[in-house]
Amino acid sequence: MSEKLFVVGEVKDGALRNVSFEAIAAAKIMNADAEIVGIVCGDDDLESQALELIYYGADRVVTVKHDNLKTYTPEGHGQAILAVIHDESPNGIVMGHTSIGKDLSPKLASKLDTGLISDVTKIDANGDQPVFIRPIYSGKAFEKKMITGAFPFITIRPNNIPSLERDPSRTGDIRQHDIQVTDIRTIVKDVIRKATKGVDLSEAKVVVAGGRGVKSADGFKPLYELADALGGAVGASRGACDADYCDYSLQIGQTGKVVTPDLYIAVGISGAIQHLAGMSNSKVIVAINKDPEANIFNIADYGIVGDLFEVIPLLIEEINKVKV
């Protein structure tokens, strides 16, 4: 019998996150012949999300709908997914290394008494068993890891393993799994929206990040405009966060987020090792800095030496021109 791999789909604001589609592609790399079964949880009709998973390569999907799955809790979603796992007995699990994935996957691994390889950026399936590559020391080094048992369980970093082409002609079975979700001990009372609307920093294809050179919270405004023009997200260095120019949730570096967008624009960032650890694996790096000696120019693909308050408005103008 062929293997069965589970992909846990993550719904945010009603839609599946890209990383869930990437997780399907990851499962296919692990075993091209495996049956890929998606799971989605929520309190609403999950038909359209289930279909999206199928369009992106899932063979079939199990949905779990319950009032207690409206907002994510480790206990609620944990119960739901474990119930489906016990019902279906998959041979492995893939999910996104997101806020939810990081929170939930260790609990599932503990319940299943398995190993878990977190934050995988690449999979090598040429040998007998898949080898998982993940950054350590925030990308200052990498390690190749394997599961010693027979149950591969991984979380994948968003933006690293390309999803398959969306194919709306694909079809597959969608079934609802009924369970009671009870005994939730951590209750979400409220969600305060602080993140900038639109693109999530860890999944953004373009990141515009500011450092101490931006000089003030106001100074970040042009960076937001530039990010908007590029459909990207804004990040910051520790220096800028420590100086209160922006919230710590924007911090990129060894403490803070690690991002690997297609395009990283470092604005007024000197390039301390702690910051580079969080972004140096970006595909293309642009540095804009007044100081020609700034360390950031050593890892940038393209650099502009100049005053950011002069350069950024020109850059926005020019980008808007080529977009049309």
Add this chain to the structure above:
Amino acid sequence: MNIYVLLKKTFDTEEKISIVNGQIDDDSAEFIINPYDEYAVEEAIRQRDANGGKVTVITIGNEDSEKQLRTALAMGADKAVLINIEEDLEDGDQYTTAKILEAFFDGRDVDLIFAGNVAIDEASGQVGPRVADLLGIPYVTTITSITIDGTKVTIEKDVEGDVEVIETTMPLLVTCQQGLNDPRYPSLPGIMKAKKKPLEELELDDLDLEEADVEAKTKTIEIFLPPAKAAGRVLVGDVTDQVKELVGLLKNEAKVI
């Protein structure tokens, strides 16, 4: 209240990484308390000061780990425990760590456990939730605020920039996110006092564990450095021309816009 802190030592964030004989070279490296664990130590001390109780800091490591434990004691923790695995274990993973901690907590009264949300070296973020699951207690990760009122606990949790307000009860495990607090520097009197505070050393034997009980479920087969990035191109000329050239390069050469 019985408050525990899970602590790991890590490389200083400004350390460069090099590899010798296939392993990360740690001979000359400066070690610190994992920055996220530092928030955990600080918050444990604050909650003890507000609500009473004792703070015990635990680490799994070798004799060198005593340094970071003494730092935590100097910050204000009451007691430290070093689970020294140097002679018993070659390799371990997050499963190993969680199983050892489960054995440590067996038979102890626990109200609150603080941990970092992630260690900046291995960065898996697994140990906190795994330990909570093994102990059968709830957990909340990446917290930026915690308020205790009797057994009721109100928490603010960072969710990719948004804030969730969560209500729960003790016993409880939380993992700390940046923004929770500003960890104090140990004071000189604190450092003097720390020398006399209890530091208990345990080995797997003392926890009734055999190596096989905690055997890792993953293995590392290679560690390597990312390819060095070639120095890029610093553009020249008038700023307007530089910007034009940059956009052209991003569009046509790098193909990212």
